[in-house]
Amino acid sequence: MVIESEVGPRVFLTAPLSLEEESDVADYRAPNLLQRILSLFSSVRPGSDLTRIQLPPLFNLPKSQLQCYGESVYCINNDMLSKCGKGENSLERLKSVVGWSISTLRPLMFGVAPYNPILGETHHVSKASLNVLLEQVSHHPPVTALHATDDKENIxxxxxxxxxxxxYGTKIETEVHGKKVLRLLNKQENYVMNSPKLVIKLLPYPGVDWIGNVTIKCEESDLQADLCYKGASLLSNKGYRSIKGKIFVTSTSKTICEINGHWDRSVTTKDICTGKVNEIYNAKESLSGMKTPIVKDPKVVMPSESTFVWAEVSQSILTRNWDKAKQSKAIIEEKEREFAKERKSKSENWIPKHFRVSYSKELGWESTPNERWVPQAPIIVPT
Structure with a gap:
């Protein structure tokens, strides 16, 4: 589904990434895709940094990486986020946070990728009382900042x-540096977590996996969840998209419950003492039939909005007009290069509009929003 605004900046909104059986991502996949991808990377040495490679539109989803990050927050059916703050105790709240964190992952299609956001690009969407704002605060290296607030739930x-x-020769590994912080303001609890790695396997067979270790820690409650995302083995799909882990007391390392399941199906916790099993995440309930955002107030859509910046490219991809898509994308990328040269010639540093950004070897990239609360957006998710 595509929504185009009739007044103000021309905006294109596509359906959110969902479960594979419902996704239309396959419509964008090119024939002989593996051969083309291998050809694309034939001149790239193992260990090379791929952030500066510009993919042709044939390999792009009709949306920016900013939209993909944003969708993982505002596109979900059941209200898992508000549930995080309603648990009767800190353990129940951590279980809900674990379930919510799993819901931010989406099954991805091999061979297609979102656009690399340009510097200063933004994405601003609201769903009920949840307001989400993203900004590309650095281009090389690529750094995205997100701020989301819900004044009703105080999150x-x-x-x-x-x-x-x-x-790496037979695969592409993407480590997502940086952290996510979820604050339950009513409970005065902060949950700090990292992200799994995205692995694109080229050989011996193509595929996309989320793998690696994720830690979700709440210092205020002295509780922590350790998760391990596993992918398929070389010889079979056993363990494909499985997730295992535990919730334990940080100070004593005492395990309270075990976590098991598959992040694209169902995940449960099992109490060590009682043996009671609870489902904390159901992918079909959370990610099926999600609604496409719509433009509520096109007159106030920012010129930096992702769905405006990439509108012509997205439309051309959807209509399979590859020449026009290539031309439109080249114009955007050339403007980006020109702005970079101009800043360099003037010895100017880019200053993000919505965030203060810092970097250190110890902590990596960190962002602080300029405003306490994210305002209502001109683009909304129907409820």
């Missing part, structure tokens, strides 16, 4: 992501 999120993809 705040701050993310700072720096994806670092590298080519």
């Amino acid at each position: 705040e999120m701050i993310w700072c992501h720096n994806p670092v993809p590298k080519f």
Whole structure:
């Protein structure tokens, strides 16, 4: 589904990424895709940084990476986020946070990728009382900041992501540096977590996996969840998209419950003492039939809005007009290069509009929003 605004900046909104059986991502996949991808990376050495490679539109989803990050927060059916703050005790709240964190992952299609956001690009969407704002605060290296607030539930999120993809001959691994912070303001609890790695396998067979270890820690409650995302083995799909982990007391390392399941199906917790099993995440309930955002007030859509910046490229991809898509994308990328040269010639540093950004070897990239609350957006998710 595509929504185009009739007044103000021309905006294109596509359906959110969903479960594979419902996704239309396959419509964008090119024939002989593996051969083309291998050809694309034939001149790239193992270990190379891929952040500066510009993919042709044939390999792009009709949306920016900012939209993909944003969708993982505002596109979900059941209200898992508000549930995080309603648990009767800190353990129940952590279980809900674990379930919510799993819901931010989406099954991805091999061979297509979102656009690399340009510097200063933004994405601003609201769903009921939840308002989400993202900004590309650095281009090289690519760094995305996210701020989301829900004044009704008194919840705040701050993310700072720096994806670092590298080519290793038979696969591409993307480590997502940076942290996510979920704040339950009514409970005065802060949950700090990292992200799994995205692995694109080229050989011996193509595929996309989320793998690696994730930690979700709440210092205020002295509780922590350790999760391990596993992918398919070389010889079989056993364990494909499985997730295992535990919730324990940080100070004593005493395990309270075990976590098991598959992040694209169902995930449960099992109490160590009682043996009671509870489902904390159901992918079909959460990600099926999600609604496409719509433009509520096109007159106030920012010129930096992702769905405006990439509108012509997205429309051309959807209509399979590859020549026009290539031309439109080249114009955007050339303007980006010209702005970069101009800043360099004037010795100017880019200053983000909505965030203060810092970097250190110890902590990596960190972002602080300029405003306490994110305002209502001109783009909304129907409820």
